[in-house]
Amino acid sequence: MMLPCASSQPFDKDSEPFVETDPTGRYGRYDELLGSGAVKKVYRAFDQEEGIEVAWNQVKLRCFSDDAAMLERLYSEVRLLKSLENTHIIALYKVWRDEGSNTLNFITEICTSGNLREYRKKHRHVSMKALKKWSKQILKGLDYLHTREPCIIHRDLNCSNVFVNGNIGQVKIGDLGLAAIVGKNHSAHSILGTPEFMAPELYEERYTELVDIYSYGMCVLELVSLEIPYSECDSVAKIYRRVSSGVKPEALNKVKDVQAKAFIEKCIAQKEVRPSAAELLRDPFFDGIVDDEEVEEENNDNGGTGRTVS
Template sequence: MDPVEAEEQQAEPPDELVVVEEEEGCAEVDPTRRFIRYDESVGSGAVKTVYKAFDKLEGVEVAWSRARIDDSVMGSSKKMAQLNTEIQLLKTLKHQNIEKSFASWIDEDNKTVNIITELFTSGSLRQYRKKHKKVSIKAMRRWAVQILTGLEYLHSQEPAIIHRDLKCDNIFINGNGGTVKIGDFGLATFLQQQKTKSIKGTLEFMAPELFTGVYNELVDIYSFGMCMLEMVTCEYPYSECQGMGHIYKKISEGKKPAALSKVEDAELRSFIEICLAPVAERLPASELLRSSFLQNDVSIPVPPISVSLVSSVKEDVQQSTNIVLRKGDFLLKGDMHVTDDINLRIRFPDPSGCFKNADFRFDVDQDTSISVGQEMVEAFELPQGSIQIIAQLIDAFLLMMIPKWVPRVVVCPVVSESAHSYITDRIMNCSQLRLAVPG
């Protein structure tokens, strides 16, 4: 039997609903009376039920998650305080690949945690994949990039946030636009707070070091690898095993699921194996995002980045020369005389079809090309693919200005529109750019 289906069959019925506000088809509202919960369930598990709800303030449908609190937690003021801290954490997470949380509270009378999040039209990635059997590797690459981008955001927090229960059931998708987001943070924890040796999570997706209680954010990378395996094969990991004891033994011994041998694409299988490697060899999300498997897609022609010099006269009559980089409709301008204070301007097409300019300061010690790209995509509601374009333009500029700069993305081919020797020299003197120059 499918492990998730078995879990759902064993799920206990939700607590009896308390009618707080009577409206047609409605059951319950939150303490602020902003959200109305409907009787319609959109998902359930052993300890949690998710209902469709309505946000009266915004006029949109949302998801209302209701999970039971264990008696051992209810009886401990310390554990209750930590639980409250963790659910409040969800509202602070702002990222295009992290499920939005609008409100959360603990109902001590009914022993439940209630969390209001955005509603996903296509459900979980697992449900979506079971419904759509024929999915290209190209589409899976796009899903993988979004998941890893979300993990990179979580793991870069201070302190780091570990999901600990990442699986396709906890990754959600809006099928009309292909947007993928990580959700269901019921087991998420601060890295500095994890001291427990208790095993929490879904066994088939758990990294071996979780059994020891000594682990870090790389356990999410292992789980991501298992998610990739399920996405590719449409099989739950270790489905060949008989019982949890058998699965535990295999994971403890470092034996991979039988489904891995069914992955025919060698590059894809190698990518999954990197994610499932022993923790000392496992790569973080930031490095996986730079892997050749995710960066290279031979079916899509890669437009080059063109570089030119533009001279302008400022109000004080001083002449200023700027480097301009273009890729498609995106344009980035920066001063050629770079100091510690790097100011850039980027022009981009917004969803309305017009062009916008954004001026920003780039801090080489704290910012990355990807983090800036993420901020712009979120701030201006740009397509997901814009992150890669913005990051490539920024990294190409910084590679020309800072010889030891380490790019976060693979910079696509760079060509010079200007006969100015400065441009040609900078490109040819940078190994990471020189290799990309045609001819």
């Protein structure tokens, strides 16, 4: 007896129809919007070959037909993502341009719980241990970017650009659209980012990957305080004046945990004394914080026994 062929389209009346599929027919996009930003929309989609949900990122290129710089930035994000492979960076699976609809499409892995800002707002009662675990994973992602050859600076790290798989407590850095690939001197020159999270030297238009560490410190501050830094300011100009004159955000005064406050202050210190991601990973702030990835590495080192070697 012949078995029916697997269909690339749902056939059951209860199944959800695809709005469109990629040129190979492997990926199908649903109508559900997961998020939208200034340049792209992200939809829920399905990888029929692997049987997993994915994110379908779509950019309408006609919106940027007269903006060559923006178009190049979009292509840069895709090229950049394609070259990266790390547990704490959103993975890219496929990219193509649809000439008919004049869109740039790329399929990335999906994080089930959305971005870290919304996730933290939803779950207000979180232990310091859990906050440290999230913070450590973000830092490991940054360390990966900063130690690439050439070095990659994210330049727009904030809690809305970090994504969460809440069922396993895993966080990943995404939205690398403003990232800069820099040479051996590790310096870049353009002003980009989210004002509340931008290091003072970003405004001076000469900076290194340490701007990401400053932004990271502001992310940790937001996670701990449940407040976006400089929310006391009602304009970008006021934020700029405070940042450039060294005035710390008021949210920092609300951090009761002495160790957490000291760690944040290290991250947002002047660039001359600001530590690298690798140095921060060795900070006492993370003593006793072991994530699943490290447990797996330890098990492999010990022959899969799960026992530590004394």
